[in-house]
Amino acid sequence: MSGLVNVLVMVAVAALVIVRQxxxxxxxxxxRWWLVPVILAAMALRSPGLLDAHHRAGxxxxxxxxxLxxxxxxxxxxxxxxxxxxxxGAVWSRSTKAxxxxxxxxxxxxxxLIGLGLLLGIHQNSTALLLGLACTLLVRSGILVVRAQSLFPVTGPAAAYGDAMIRQARKERV
Structure with missing residues (x-):
C-alpha cells in the first residue's frame, strides 16, 4: 500500500476517533473493541518499508x-x-480537555521522533505512524473496557478468604 493511502487512512481514522470521543x-x-486497531496494525505490518534497510538498528x-x-x-x-x-446501568464516556x-x-x-529520524538520516515510512495509531487505539480501548467493567457493582456477597474452612465451636465454661 502506498504512503499516500496510509496517510489518508490515518487522517480519516484519527479524525473520526477524535470527533467521536x-x-x-x-x-x-x-x-469487538480491538477490531479496528488490529486491522490498522495488519495494514501497517503488511506494507514493506517499515524499517530502513540501511539503518536497521536506528x-x-x-x-x-x-x-512506547x-x-x-x-x-x-x-x-x-x-x-x-x-x-x-449503561456506561458512558466522554474525553476531557486533559x-x-x-x-x-x-x-x-x-x-x-520524525525530526530525529530526519536528523539521523533514517528513512521512516508512514507505516510506523499507522502502527503507532493502532497501538494508541488498542491501549485506549482496552483500558476503557477495563474501567467500564470496574464500574459495575458486585452482585451478591463476595467470598472472603477462609469462608470454605470448617471451624470448630469452642466450649463455653460455666
Whole structure:
C-alpha cells in the first residue's frame, strides 16, 4: 500500500476517533473493541518499508520509541476520559480537555521522533505512524473496557478468604 493511502487512512481514522470521543458515547465491553486497531496494525505490518534497510538498528529504536509513545498516549487518553453509569446501568464516556492534551502531547512527541529520524538520516515510512495509531487505539480501548467493567457493582456477597474452612465451636465454661 502506498504512503499516500496510509496517510489518508490515518487522517480519516484519527479524525473520526477524535470527533467521536469528544461527544458522549456508550461504552460496551461486549463489542469487538480491538477490531479496528488490529486491522490498522495488519495494514501497517503488511506494507514493506517499515524499517530502513540501511539503518536497521536506528530504525528499530525509532519504531520502539514510536510504540512506547503510542501506548503512553493511549493510556493517558483513556485515564483522562470521564466515565459514568446511567440509571439504566449503561456506561458512558466522554474525553476531557486533559484527554485532548494527552493526544496533543503524543502528536508532538511523534513529530519529534520524525525530526530525529530526519536528523539521523533514517528513512521512516508512514507505516510506523499507522502502527503507532493502532497501538494508541488498542491501549485506549482496552483500558476503557477495563474501567467500564470496574464500574459495575458486585452482585451478591463476595467470598472472603477462609469462608470454605470448617471451624470448630469452642466450649463455653460455666
Amino acid at each position: 469528544f461527544s458522549a458515547r456508550r461504552v460496551s465491553a461486549d463489542r 530504525s528499530v529504536m525509532l519504531l520502539a520509541a514510536e510504540l 509513545i503510542a501506548a503512553a498516549t493511549g493510556a493517558g487518553w483513556a485515564w483522562t476520559t470521564r466515565m459514568w453509569v446511567e440509571t439504566d 484527554s485532548g492534551a494527552a493526544w496533543a502531547a503524543g502528536v508532538a512527541l511523534r513529530l519529534g
